[in-house]
Amino acid sequence: MFAGMGQLKAVHADRNDNNSLIIAQNMPQLSEEIKGKTFSLSALLPIENGKYVEVTENLKWKSANKNVASVSDEGIVTLSGQNGRTMIFVTNGTSFDRIAIHVKNGKASFEKQKEKKYDLISNAIQSMSVKEKIGQMLMPDFRNWNGQPVTEMNDEIRELVKKYHLGGVILFRENVVTTEQTVRLVDEYKKANEDYGLLLSIDQEGGIVTRLQSGTDFPGNMALGATRSAELAESVGHAIGSELESLGINMNLAPVLDVNNNPDNPVIGVRSFGEDPKLVAELGTAYTKGLQNAGMAATAKHFPGHGDTAVDSHLGLPSVPHEKERLLEVELYPFQQAMNQGIDAIMTAHVTFPKIDPTTVISKKDGTEIALPATLSHEVLTNLMRNEMGFEGVISTDALNMKAIADHFGAVDAVIRAVNAGTDIVLMPVGLEEVANGLYTAVENGEIKEQRLNESVERLLTLKAKRGIYKQATETPVAEKIAYAEKVVGNNAHKEVEKEVAQKSITLVKNNGLLPVDKNNVNSVVVIGSSFSGSLQNALSAHHSSVELIQTTKPLNEEQLLKVKQADLVVLGTYTFNVSGRSPSSSQMQMVNQVIETAPAKTVAVGIRNPYDIMAFPEVSAYLAQYGFRDASFKAAADTIFGTNNPSGKLPVTIYKDAETVLYLFGHGLSY
Numbered sequence: 001m002f003a004g005m006g007q008l009k010a011v012h013a014d015r016n017d018n019n020s021l022i023i024a025q026n027m028p029q030l031s032e033e034i035k036g037k038t039f040s041l042s043a044l045l046p047i048e049n050g051k052y053v054e055v056t057e058n059l060k061w062k063s064a065n066k067n068v069a070s071v072s073d074e075g076i077v078t079l080s081g082q083n084g085r086t087m088i089f090v091t092n093g094t095s096f097d098r099i100a101i102h103v104k105n106g107k108a109s110f111e112k113q114k115e116k117k118y119d120l121i122s123n124a125i126q127s128m129s130v131k132e133k134i135g136q137m138l139m140p141d142f143r144n145w146n147g148q149p150v151t152e153m154n155d156e157i158r159e160l161v162k163k164y165h166l167g168g169v170i171l172f173r174e175n176v177v178t179t180e181q182t183v184r185l186v187d188e189y190k191k192a193n194e195d196y197g198l199l200l201s202i203d204q205e206g207g208i209v210t211r212l213q214s215g216t217d218f219p220g221n222m223a224l225g226a227t228r229s230a231e232l233a234e235s236v237g238h239a240i241g242s243e244l245e246s247l248g249i250n251m252n253l254a255p256v257l258d259v260n261n262n263p264d265n266p267v268i269g270v271r272s273f274g275e276d277p278k279l280v281a282e283l284g285t286a287y288t289k290g291l292q293n294a295g296m297a298a299t300a301k302h303f304p305g306h307g308d309t310a311v312d313s314h315l316g317l318p319s320v321p322h323e324k325e326r327l328l329e330v331e332l333y334p335f336q337q338a339m340n341q342g343i344d345a346i347m348t349a350h351v352t353f354p355k356i357d358p359t360t361v362i363s364k365k366d367g368t369e370i371a372l373p374a375t376l377s378h379e380v381l382t383n384l385m386r387n388e389m390g391f392e393g394v395i396s397t398d399a400l401n402m403k404a405i406a407d408h409f410g411a412v413d414a415v416i417r418a419v420n421a422g423t424d425i426v427l428m429p430v431g432l433e434e435v436a437n438g439l440y441t442a443v444e445n446g447e448i449k450e451q452r453l454n455e456s457v458e459r460l461l462t463l464k465a466k467r468g469i470y471k472q473a474t475e476t477p478v479a480e481k482i483a484y485a486e487k488v489v490g491n492n493a494h495k496e497v498e499k500e501v502a503q504k505s506i507t508l509v510k511n512n513g514l515l516p517v518d519k520n521n522v523n524s525v526v527v528i529g530s531s532f533s534g535s536l537q538n539a540l541s542a543h544h545s546s547v548e549l550i551q552t553t554k555p556l557n558e559e560q561l562l563k564v565k566q567a568d569l570v571v572l573g574t575y576t577f578n579v580s581g582r583s584p585s586s587s588q589m590q591m592v593n594q595v596i597e598t599a600p601a602k603t604v605a606v607g608i609r610n611p612y613d614i615m616a617f618p619e620v621s622a623y624l625a626q627y628g629f630r631d632a633s634f635k636a637a638a639d640t641i642f643g644t645n646n647p648s649g650k651l652p653v654t655i656y657k658d659a660e661t662v663l664y665l666f667g668h669g670l671s672y
Contacts, residue, residue, distance in 0.1 A: 050127025135165025168199035225652030237290025274652025305331025412438030516643025529573030
């Protein structure tokens with residue numbers, strides 16, 4: 001039985017505030033607003049040196065007014081929908097805490113307890129050493145160790161997590177092979193952390209940037225852009241968030257909110273929802289809502305915008321030359337909408353914006369004068385993002401080992417600049433020990449103010465509290481975590497969403513009466529292409545028994561051309577990711593135009609990745625855009641070719657013939 005009110009008061013009077021139970025939602029840093037009908041409360045127990053842990057065992061929860069809200073044995077509150085007020089209590093038998101919930105006109109909010117003891121975060125910061133504060137801000141990767149992918153914990157990594165008080169770790173595809181293995185690895189990372197819970201992040205965008213090897217392979221953002229469906233974007237975000245949450249991963253470095261208004265962009269492209277800022281904002285915020293409702297910390301990237309660039313910041317230092325007025329209307333618009341709707345975190349771009357910050361520095365690469373990248377700019381991160389746009393959440397750098405930063409700045413110099421610019425998460429620093437020691441020295445000599453660290457640590461601990469990321473007093477057995485994850489990752493409901501997005505994204509850009517194809521009138525099909533052409537062949541083979549593959553990117557020989565002439569249907573699979581790939585002079589496009597010239601009336605092309613490919617072969621009879629190389633998209637394209645899927649996708653970008661001439665407008669899309 002739950003203790004009576006009189007017993008609760010006695011327990012309350014006798015307790016010691018240093019180890020008394022606290023409902024996390026009483027912390028002043030957390031919002032009073034309640035979203036949704038069902039939500040979880042967490043019980044925390046302060047321990048030594050300003051630390052606190054989450055308690056889940058031997059708790060009893062009670063609602064004083066069940067007409068307003070009920071609470072389960074696990075602290076899950078369900079609102080009834082009625083107006084009124086209730087007090088929620090929790091006890092562990094030696095202490096208790098309470099929080100009020102007030103519902104008026106359908107809006108629910110917390111009425112918090114106000115004593116100083118609830119400010120666990122400020123107390124933690126006061127108790128931390130400088131090295132502990134620096135550790136909270138570091139998020140290295142352990143992608144490989146001694147040349148081998150890290151798929152299980154080792155003693156060396158475990159010791160580094162502890163030694164540097166790491167606040168986070170980022171995982172890559174090499175680290176997350178199977179569901180069971182991923183749960184075990186994540187579990188070991190969390191056990192290695194002895195501080196305030198660990199942010200475990202990953203780039204699970206969907207589409208071409210998909211890390212989980214056992215998860216659902218959702219089509220990417222541009223495929224969602226082609227569907228024009230905010231509802232589907234939210235469903236994809238929720239499904240991705242649910243899969244990550246079940247694995248113990250708690251931060252997704254997604255969604256990409258870059259506006260892809262430059263067809264020559266080699267690194268964003270189909271990772272963007274499209275070229276229209278309002279479409280990007282609408283689908284990006286819906287996707288974010290899905291992620292965060294699944295318990296995931298979402299991260300918009302790459303601020304202030306990586307869309308209008310023709311250089312990959314992994315390889316070089318791109319620049320966006322536009323005035324601030326234009327940036328506010330285009331590049332910054334989706335980020336502002338995401339901020340307004342409460343996105344947890346924003347990742348910066350290693351891109352220069354000279355009209356925002358004209359600061360120049362000397363490159364260590366060649367001694368030339370270069371503009372300061374946004375990641376290292378106080379003007380961009382603090383004045384623009386924080387002061388002008390009002391963002392109060394967590395700022396993360398993009399990976400600091402990318403050449404845009406690593407080529408031009410020393411490892412320690414880059415991190416000091418990033419921290420002073422206003423970043424909270426130092427992502428993938430080059431040399432963990434060197435950077436941690438360099439930051440410590442910078443604080444010691446006054447180059448970085450300790451108050452600057454305090455601001456970041458408060459934001460990071462607040463994010464962890466907001467998303468329920470705490471060190472656990474008692475860990476759930478790993479077998480239970482594995483069983484739960486195996487029910488969630490790649491489940492049938494998620495596969496249905498994957499299929500629906502793929503089918504609704506397929507965009508029929510051109511059709512001179514060739515499509516749909518009646519398979520009964522076709523004796524032989526020839527598929528031609530290189531990258532992922534085998535996947536296209538497999539998808540078409542589900543419809544027809546005679547599908548032959550010619551795998552090449554070079555012009556065909558006489559024997560291959562004869563097969564093209566004799567085939568009843570020719571399907572070209574084109575794959576490009578940059579402007580040179582779709583140049584008519586490239587060997588792939590020479591081959592494509594050779595095939596079209598040989599069999600003009602029976603050739604359909606499928607743009608496997610970029611919809612822009614048709615720029616190189618505008619004479620083709622039929623052209624489909626599928627926006628990605630995951631299996632569901634190939635199946636949807638094959639279904640469309642053979643008429644079992646009526647295409648409904650609309651171009652999320654404009655396709656140009658040249659700089660002056662439009663081939664197909666944004667929003668164009670045919671159907672049967």
